[in-house]
Amino acid sequence: MDKIKLGIAGLGRLGRKHAENIHYHIPGAELTAACSVVQGELDSIAEEMHPEYITDNYSELLSYPLDGIVIAASSQEHCSMICEAAWAGKKYVYTEKPLGMSLKEIDKIKESVMSNKGMKLQIGYNRRFDSSIRAAKKKTEEGFVGKIIQVHMINRDPAAMADFIIKFSPKSGGLVMDMLTHDYDLARWFVGSEAKSVYGIGDAFVYEGLKKAGDIDNCSLLVEFKNGVIGQFETSRNSAYGYHVEMEIYGSKGNIRVGMIPLRNRVTYMNAEGINFDTAGWFYEYWEPTFLSEIKDFIMCIRNNQEPLIGLEDGYRAVEWAVAATEAVKKKNVVFFR
Ligand SMILES: NC(=O)c1ccc[n+]([C@@H]2O[C@H](COP(=O)([O-])OP(=O)(O)OC[C@H]3O[C@@H](n4cnc5c(N)ncnc54)[C@H](O)[C@@H]3O)[C@@H](O)[C@H]2O)c1
Known part of the structure; x- marks a missing residue:
């Protein structure tokens, strides 16, 4: 079975952990690409996990051939990152909570996701796992x-x-x-x-x-x-x-x-x-085991084209x-x- 190719945006406190989980603990997936605006984080990931592609530009990450995108950047970035992924036609996106920072943002996200038919958006409320x-x-x-x-x-x-x-x-x-x-x-x-x-x-x-x-x-x-x-x-x-x-x-x-x-x-x-x-x-x-479980679940959603346990409506509410x-x-x- 081919490995699911994931790209991650955000390699800080939590993004780094997601990257480690994908790289070390999920045999069916691969950390193919990584994006951060902090050069030191990119250098450290490149040296340790050798993703095929690293960039400090999220639009470039989206242009790289990937099966799914993991957004673990700061909360203020979630809205623009999710919308851009939706407009680029990406079908599988995981985002850390919260979905957005205001009603205006979550309305914009809802509209963008709904306009990309079939897009599955998973929200990182890890405690449900x-x-x-x-x-x-x-x-x-x-x-x-x-x-x-x-x-x-x-x-x-x-x-x-x-x-x-x-x-x-x-x-x-x-x-x-x-x-x-x-x-x-x-x-x-x-x-x-x-x-x-x-x-x-x-x-x-x-x-x-x-x-x-x-x-x-x-x-x-x-x-x-x-x-x-x-x-x-x-x-x-x-x-x-x-x-x-x-x-x-x-x-x-x-x-x-x-x-x-x-x-x-x-x-x-x-x-x-x-x-x-x-x-x-x-x-x-x-909550350590839940962070691994939620990303494994995201990979299952990609493999089986199934709805995530925690989706757009949950994040919106x-x-x-x-x-x-x-x-x-x-x-x-x-x-x-x-
Ligand atoms: N589920 C949980 O229990 C839990 C716990 C902690 C954090 N979080 C969430 O995780 C997210 C990240 O939090 P953190 O503590 O890791 O933050 P952090 O400040 O440690 O890291 C932020 C990361 O975002 C990246 N970033 C910011 N702007 C970017 C851009 N334009 N393009 C690419 N990368 C960009 C930075 O490079 C950095 O790697 C937040 O949304 C936070 O709410 C969730």
């Missing part, structure tokens, strides 16, 4: 919790990453867009409904640097879904104890929780002072929600959806 979350989803579908009443989502980045986050924030779209779109995507997947309204409170409690960039470091949101389910979303950039992502599906017959204790591994330390565990440190180590939720936090107001 997590085995624990999938087990919880299956149990929920089997009726374990009965009628879903509430979903609670917790998403906390470690304080240890403060300096990085303050630097990253201006390119990220802000706390809600960058972090909570993951939680919203998962919640709507479990609840099977869209948001009807959102209310939120948040501020820059700890990082003055974020305040200067117009961003915040903590917030809580209350969401009413169209089917009546209540959603509570809490996020923080300064978790003192490490990386913590948790969800709870609470229903008429019981509840399911995923990630209650944010463990790094299965090691337990016991001595005269007590019992201890290591906390998860950062997003990549916590998550951004539409994040724009409203960001406004709700800014104005301390309830925002209603159309």
Whole structure:
């Protein structure tokens, strides 16, 4: 079987990991081409993985013969990159979340993708590939919790990453867009409904640097879904104890929780002072298998010309929600959806 030829745009924190996954861990695929505006990243990939083609120009990447494009560039680049791929007639594109940064951008993306008949666009909400979350989803579908009443989502980045986050924030779209779109995507997947309204409170409690960039470091949101389910979303950039992502599906017959204790591994330390565990440190180590799974799934979509698990509509809804939720936090107001 011929290898699926992939080209990647963006070789930073996450793009580099995607490149490694394709090159080292997916025998049915090949990292054929790579694009970045950072020369050092291109040099390092060329030296280590020897792609056939490297460029600092995304249009040139699109002109190279490839089966699929992986977009892992900064979030502000997603709209122009997806649209250009659609206009160039590309059929298989994976993009990191979020789909775009504004309603205008996601509308433009939708129009471009729809105009390229048959185009499959996969969105990088990697948590849907997590085995624990999938087990919880299956149990929920089997009726374990009965009628879903509430979903609670917790998403906390470690304080240890403060300096990085303050630097990253201006390119990220802000706390809600960058972090909570993951939680919203998962919640709507479990609840099977869209948001009807959102209310939120948040501020820059700890990082003055974020305040200067117009961003915040903590917030809580209350969401009413169209089917009546209540959603509570809490996020923080300064978790003192490490990386913590948790969800709870609470229903008429019981509840399911995923990630209650944010463990790094299965090691337990016991001595005269007590019992201890290591906390998860950062997003990549916590979700590592999901990043490989989502790219394997993208390759399956290319091989079988099938729809991705997370497509245009999912990406669109998550951004539409994040724009409203960001406004709700800014104005301390309830925002209603159309
Ligand atoms: N799924 C997740 O959990 C998760 C986690 C982290 C980041 N992300 C997403 O991944 C994306 C990248 O984030 P990151 O932290 O790796 O960013 P980064 O700043 O480390 O890297 C950005 C990359 O984009 C490239 N780039 C920027 N403009 C470009 C252009 N015009 N042409 C080609 N390349 C260009 C840069 O060269 C760089 O390689 C973001 O959209 C972010 O939201 C997702």
